[in-house]
Amino acid sequence: MPAAESYPEDLRYHPEHDWARIEGDQATLGITWFAQDALGELVHYEAPEVGSQIAKDESYGEVESVKAVSDLIAPLSGEVVEVNKQVVDAPETVNENPYGDGWLVRIRVGNPSEVDSLLDTAGYKTVIESQ
Secondary structure, three states: OOOOOOOOOOOEEEOOOEEEEEEOOEEEEEEOHHHHHHHOOEEEEEOOOOOOEEOOOOEEEEEEEOOOEEEEEOOOOEEEEEEOHHHHHOOOHHHHOOOOOOOOEEEEEOOHHHHHHOEOHHHHHHHHHOO
8 A cells, every 4th residue: 555645854855856864874765755656656676786885966776667767866975784675575665665664775874964965854845846
């Protein structure tokens, strides 16, 4: 069952519809409710390799839905420390719970100052209201 629209206050958002949950020197990344809703049911997740470096504002993988293939844009730079194998095996998990079981990767944040450039919930809602 698809998740209800929500944008948790404890997350930071990238204008390309990716989110980051900051936890010490690590961050969990995923796509927002808006992104998964626009894409429709996800059928494939092309994940980065554990140990690979990702760069803020650059693609680090892709998700494929019945409608389209979309690049995942990194909200922060860092080293991938974990990939959500549940989403690799069952991509529709993102549609069901984009902020919980549907997370995509965990990274060790390479540049903590990048967090300051991300949007809070109110800022992100302004972005999606203009689309």
